[in-house]
Amino acid sequence: MGLQDQKASEFKRLLKSFAFAWSGLMHVYRHERNFQIHCILMVLAIAAGFLLKISLVEWYMVIGAIAAVLSLELMNTAIERTVDLVTEEMRPLAKAAKDAAAGSVFVAAIAAFIIGMLIFTPKLIEFL
Template structure:
């Protein structure tokens, strides 16, 4: 263990928020996740979803965005280590992106399960 002193907790939070905002500014997919999050929140208020449905939505927002942050970190580290097209670098980048894709697809399916019946009821209602 190194003798480095850890930064105060407020600085650690500052670094974390800096990472989040950097990802939002620089990554197209994170911008898409943010827009979708806002649309789902709006739909949640319009359709008066239950507390359980809100918890599901919030958990899925967090999961997808957290994985996007990890994916961005993996891509940055791989790019830092090599600029060549190397098989292991490709595996690292592709599997990290795949994790985000799986979470986003599952979130979209859960969203359809929550919102589609409410939309149909409103349309037919």
């Protein structure tokens, strides 16, 4: 296999990995109510950011908070599915793993809410 063929093969693998990632996102979006809620809140936060003309630094913080919550929600789903695959019984360790994963989303969501309040409240007061 020549260098050109090898690069083409690597590019195809890269495209496949993006397709798998997109498939995972769509699966979680279709089947997880909390992920759907977070996506709706993301759209609202982005719309508010444009409407209230937040600064570049504020955009960094909002996008970082959104990415953290959505990423952790995806990981939470992955952990829940994996635990369900391993055991259908109620086991204390399985419950602990699921609860810890859900807790990580909760912590990120609280932090995102606080970041949103710190950024948007003064702008909303000014806007109104």
